[in-house]
Amino acid sequence: MSQVAVKKETAKPLLSVNNVEVVYDEVIQVLRGVSLDVPEGEIVTLLGPNGAGKSTTLKAISGLLKTEKGEVTRGDITFMGERIDRKNAEDVVRSGMFQVMEGRRIIEDMTSLENLKLGAYTRNDKHINQDIEMVYNYFPRLKERTGLAGYLSGGEQQMLAIGRALMARPKMICLDEPSMGLSPLLVKEVFEIIGKINRDQGITMLLVEQNANYAIKAADYGYIMESGKIVLDGTKEQLLSNEDVKEFYLGGGNEERKSFKNLKSYKRRKRWL
């Protein structure tokens, strides 16, 4: 807990999640007091095993929780100095926060161009066509694929999902497992583009990942979540050099702990809290 308590004190963060608890269906508690900060212009990653509550944290931020009978019962979420935990999903998007949901979730019976146009739904300015060109610059492959988006490959669909997020001209993008189901080569490509977008556009990113290796390297700061709590956080360097992170998330650690004989110790150490 001590590591959590000593939070990085910088200027006021763009997004700040404070002690948030989330309950689904009025009985199932998924988040048990999650706190995290995302400073402006940075990439922050949120790691953890299946069922830790990473996606729930993102949905609490983006307001999509309400579409799944989930509710923020305690704590608050502030984005650009404004409380967003009670807002509807569409109002959160309008305030400049865009979530790319897990599993890409593109509109499969529309073309990729129509998907991109939908990304700009909340905008009323005249620069939408310009931005479509910008997305094509990041993802030249999308321009060639004029058919239905449902026929795109997994990697192309992920690119389309990220491109669609860019079309909203958000201040911040929450990415839920962009590497899911992609080949290692594509994962590398997607992460490179995420870093590039962050640098070029100054878009702040909160990146939920299972692929810890890539995610930590792409990020400035990271949080690790288990069973609905943040159990560890630190800068990229701190996380990469942490023995527990190495062992549980990066598949490294010293040989002794990896061996079968020490399985008991592994099991005991498997959870921080």
Add this chain to the structure above:
Amino acid sequence: MNFELLIQLIINGLIVGLLYGVVAMCFVLVYKSTQVVNFAQGEFLLIGAWVCWAFLIYAELPFIVGFFLTLFFMAGFGVLLQMIVLRPMIGEPIISVIMITIGLSMFFQSLMKWIFGVDPQSYPQVFETQSFEIYGLNVEVAYLMSTGIALLIMVAFFLFFKYSKHGLAMRATAFDQQVAQSLGISVKSVFAMSWGIAATVSATAGIVIGLVNGVSDSLSVMGIKVFPAVILGGLDSIIGAIVGGLIIGVLENVAEFFDSQYFHIGNMYDIAPFYVLLIILWFKPYGLFGTKDIERI
């Protein structure tokens, strides 16, 4: 065999079929974007036709003014109906929602009878010429106008759903409501919009039919006639709705022709579409263009 009469009837069928297609399209629009089976679809035609009639007769407005006023009225009517009656039903079992729309249908039919009486009324003369001849075929101006309006509505639907921001948003909502919300689309306003559009467009069809046949209770029968068309085409296909409408329109006229010439069973005009519906559903349970996994009702 009287070929000239047959051709005339087929053309009539196509003209009426286009209107069926328009109404069926509205039905599909509401079903696709809000998952509501609207049994009160026919009442939209009825209300639209009566309201326009009232504008022309009581307020003595010129036809075009009354027509557009009716469209505005119906847009608001559809939106309010969704907001007040159907919004609280979101997430309720489909059977409850169906009961609600059947109730609405009865309510509005009775309401129209209460306000405007039970006698059919005819519209004032709108066109100067009634009909003219092309290649020996008798063409009524009203029919020509109805065809023009139906085609115009179909093209407008196509452009709206292909290019406009709100059309795309409606398609996105029909595909996946959660994704739509994540894009900043308000699902509530999409629902209201689709009811507004369905009411407005159906009212247009109601007025067009009213111009030809007069306004009466039989307009709401269109709501039932549209069922064979919609189910024939597949509940969730807009193209299917148009094709289904045309098939039903031609079918009832051809059936009537053969019946009057040879079989003399009577009343084939109304019954034939439903026979064909049965046969088609026998072989293609999801309709001609329907998606396989849609819910049966």
